[in-house]
Amino acid sequence: MDHYLLCISIIWITTLISSGSAIRCYQCSSDENKTIDSCGAYESFDSNANPLVDCMSEDAVSSGTFCYKSIQQGPRGFIWDGRWRTVIRRCAQVTETGVNWGCAWGYRENGVYWEECYCAKDGCNAGNSLVIGKSMFLLTCLSTFTVLLLSIL
Structure with a gap:
C-alpha cells in the first residue's frame, strides 16, 4: 500500500510542477469564413x-486544459x-471520445470520415x-521508473 502512495505522490508532484500556466492553443474553424481557408x-x-x-x-471559444483538432471529410460528391x-x-476541457492524448477516428452513418485529436x-x-510535451515525457518516465522500482521491492 505504501508503494502505491509513493507512486501517486510522485505523479501529483510532477503534475504540480508542470502545470504552471494555462495551455495555449490555435483557435479557428473552417465554418467561420466559407470563402477563405483560414483553418487549413x-x-x-x-x-x-x-x-x-x-x-x-476570455478570447477562448471554450476554456480547457487540452488542445483539440477536428477534421470531418465527406465522401466523394458529398456537398456540405x-x-x-x-x-x-x-x-477543450474534456475529451469527447475518451482519448486524452492522440487521435480517434471513424465513419459516421452518412459516410463522413471524422478525426478528433x-x-x-x-x-x-x-x-x-x-x-509530446516535456512534462508528459517526464511523467511517463517517472511512472515507469516507479513501477519498475516497486516490482523489484
Whole structure:
C-alpha cells in the first residue's frame, strides 16, 4: 500500500510542477469564413494568421486544459455548404471520445470520415502530428521508473 502512495505522490508532484500556466492553443474553424481557408481545411495551416489563444482567457471559444483538432471529410460528391472538408481547432476541457492524448477516428452513418485529436502542449493542434510535451515525457518516465522500482521491492 505504501508503494502505491509513493507512486501517486510522485505523479501529483510532477503534475504540480508542470502545470504552471494555462495551455495555449490555435483557435479557428473552417465554418467561420466559407470563402477563405483560414483553418487549413484544404491548404497548409498558417500559424501566423491564427495566433495562439490562452485557454483560460476570455478570447477562448471554450476554456480547457487540452488542445483539440477536428477534421470531418465527406465522401466523394458529398456537398456540405459547398465544401467537402471542415477543420476546427480550439481549446477543450474534456475529451469527447475518451482519448486524452492522440487521435480517434471513424465513419459516421452518412459516410463522413471524422478525426478528433487531443494534446496538451502549447500550439500542438497546429499540424498533422502531435508533439509530446516535456512534462508528459517526464511523467511517463517517472511512472515507469516507479513501477519498475516497486516490482523489484
